Amino acid sequence: xxxxxxxxxxxxxxxxxxxxxxxxxxxxxxxxxxxxxxxxxxxxxxxxxxxxxxxxxxxxxxxxxxxxxxxxxxxxxxxxxxxxxxxxxxxxxxxxxxxxxxxxxxxxxxxxxxxxxxxxxxxxxxxxxxxxxxxxxxxxxxxxxxxxxxxxxxxxxxxxxxxxxxxxxxxxxxxxxxxxxxxxxxxxxxxxxxxxxxxxxxxxxxxxxxxxxxxxxxxxxxxxxxxxxxxxxxxxxxxxxxxxxxxxxxxxxxxxxxxxxxxxxxxxxxxxxxxxxxxxxxxxxxxxxxxxxxxxxxxxxxxxx
Numbered sequence: 001x002x003x004x005x006x007x008x009x010x011x012x013x014x015x016x017x018x019x020x021x022x023x024x025x026x027x028x029x030x031x032x033x034x035x036x037x038x039x040x041x042x043x044x045x046x047x048x049x050x051x052x053x054x055x056x057x058x059x060x061x062x063x064x065x066x067x068x069x070x071x072x073x074x075x076x077x078x079x080x081x082x083x084x085x086x087x088x089x090x091x092x093x094x095x096x097x098x099x100x101x102x103x104x105x106x107x108x109x110x111x112x113x114x115x116x117x118x119x120x121x122x123x124x125x126x127x128x129x130x131x132x133x134x135x136x137x138x139x140x141x142x143x144x145x146x147x148x149x150x151x152x153x154x155x156x157x158x159x160x161x162x163x164x165x166x167x168x169x170x171x172x173x174x175x176x177x178x179x180x181x182x183x184x185x186x187x188x189x190x191x192x193x194x195x196x197x198x199x200x201x202x203x204x205x206x207x208x209x210x211x212x213x214x215x216x217x218x219x220x221x222x223x224x225x226x227x228x229x230x231x232x233x234x235x236x237x238x239x240x241x242x243x244x245x246x247x248x249x250x251x252x253x254x255x256x257x258x259x260x261x262x263x264x265x266x267x268x269x270x271x272x273x274x275x276x277x278x279x280x281x282x283x284x285x286x287x288x289x290x291x292x293x294x295x296x297x298x299x300x301x302x303x304x305x
Contacts, residue, residue: 045076045077045105046074046075046076046077046084046105047074047075047105047151047177047179047180048072048073048074048075048177048178048179049071049072049073049074049075049153049175049176049177049178050070050071050072050073050175050176050178051070051071051073051153051173051174051175051176052068052069052070052071052090052173052174052175053068053069053071053088053090053091053093053171053172053173054066054067054068054069054171054172054173055069055093055118055169055170055171056169056170056171056172057167057168057169058159058168058169058170059167059168060162060165060166060167060168061122061123061166061167062120062121062122062123062136062138062162062165062166062167063120063121063123064118064119064120064121064138064167064169065091065092065119069090069091069093070090070091071088071089071090071173071175072088072089072090073086073087073088073089073153073173073175074086074087074088075097075105075153076196076226077105078196078198078222082100082101082102082202082203083099083100083101083198083199083203083299084097084099084100084101084105084110084112085097085098085099085196085197086099086112087194088173090173092118092119093116093117093118093119094116094117095114095115095116095117096114096115096116096194096295096296097112097113097114097144098112098113098115098197098296098297098298098299099111099112099113099144099299100112100203100299100300101148103148104148105148106148106150107148107149107150108147108148109145109146109147109148110144110145110146110147110148110155111143111144111145111300112143112144112146112155113141113142113143113144113281113297113299113300114141114142114143114144114157114160114171115139115140115141115283115295115296115297116139116140116141116142116160116171117137117138117139117140117293118137118138118140118162118169119135119136119137119138120135120136120137120138120162120165120167121134121135121136122134122135122136122165122166136164136165137293138162138164138165138167139162139163139164139165139293139295140160140161140162140163140167140169141160141161141163141283142157142158142159142160142161142171143157144156144157144171146173151176151177152174152175152176152177153173153174153175153176153177154172154173154174154175155172155173156170156171156172156173157170157171158170190290190291190292191227191228191229191290192227192229192288192290192292192294193225193227193228193229193230193231193260193262193288193289193290193292193294194225194226194227194294194296195223195224195225195226195231195260195284195294195296196222196223196224196226196296197221197222197223197296197297197298197299198221198222198299199219199220199221199222199298199299199301200219200220200221200222201220203299203300203301203302204302204304205217205218205219205301205302205303205304206304207277207303207304207305208271210271210272210273211271212271212273214273215273216271216272216273216274216275217271217272217275217303218269218270218271219269219270219271219272219301220267220268220269221267221268221269221298222265222266222267222268223260223264223265223266223267223268224264224265224266225260225261225262225263225264225265226263227262227288228262228263229262229288229289229290229292230259230260230261230262230264230288230289231259231260231286231287231288231289231294232258232259232286232287232288232289233255233257233258233259233260233284233285233286234255234284234285234286235254235255236252236253236254236255237252237253237254237255237282237283237284237285238250238251238252238282238283239251239252239253239280239281239282239283240280240281240282240283241278241279241280241281242278242279243276243277243278246278255284257284262289272303275303276303277303277304277305278302278303279300279301279302279303280298280300280301280303281297281298281299281300281301282297282298283295283296283297284296284297
């Protein structure tokens with residue numbers, strides 16, 4: 001089955017027409033109980049982890065729960081073992097990780113973009129004449145660094161900023177693998193959509209030659225909704241890019257995907273013949289069919305000179 005769509009790849013604001021094809025996703029068997037599996041080239045390897053997570057408020061007027069929270073996390077490898085996605089819940093907070101591994105899930109380090117929602121207490125609300133308290137789902141984003149060591153995983157974020165709350169926090173998490181193949185997290189009241197994006201052949205791409213004959217970057221993107229819930233996406237996406245070591249430049253652009261269906265899997269291939277060397281990342285948001293707010297991103301993509 002083939003359909004037509006567009007996706008922003010490479011540099012900010014560029015829309016590329018590409019063909020979409022359904023992608024078969026394979027599951028891997030686990031290894032020993034309690035050990036994360038690391039298959040060489042199969043989607044589905046990973047692990048389920050249980051542990052603790054602690055938020056610390058570092059700025060702003062909103063208050064949060066700073067006591068250690070019980071953490072349940074599921075990590076799944078992408079088509080290549082250098083990329084993974086994770087979902088987690090800790091107390092009343094929840095979020096996702098989109099990361100790249102150096103090494104593997106038994107011995108390695110990683111960097112990941114974390115999108116998290118945590119309840120924040122404003123103390124009072126200026127929108128009410130009585131000054132009533134407002135409890136808000138604060139939507140944050142940060143860059144995590146962490147490591148895998150045997151069955152253990154640990155990661156931390158020095159600064160998380162929240163787009164809809166006057167709040168900044170840090171975060172520390174540690175957990176132990178409890179299952180070699182990650183089962184779904186315990187069901188929530190209403191199942192939530194989950195989107196996994198994998199960059200092929202790698203998140204670090206060397207310049208090559210496109211079919212047009214121009215120099216560029218051949219890239220394939222795999223997109224999969226794994227939660228079994230469709231999503232209506234917001235009209236705009238956020239793109240961040242950094243060229244030649246410069247500061248991050250942020251731009252909003254039209255979202256080429258109005259909707260992702262439940263269980264939909266796509267593979268998109270193109271050659272970016274106008275991209276410049278640097279790092280690029282796109283952030284998506286929307287509301288799923290169960291009225292859950294959903295956010296996800298591409299991995300951080302590096303185009304080499």
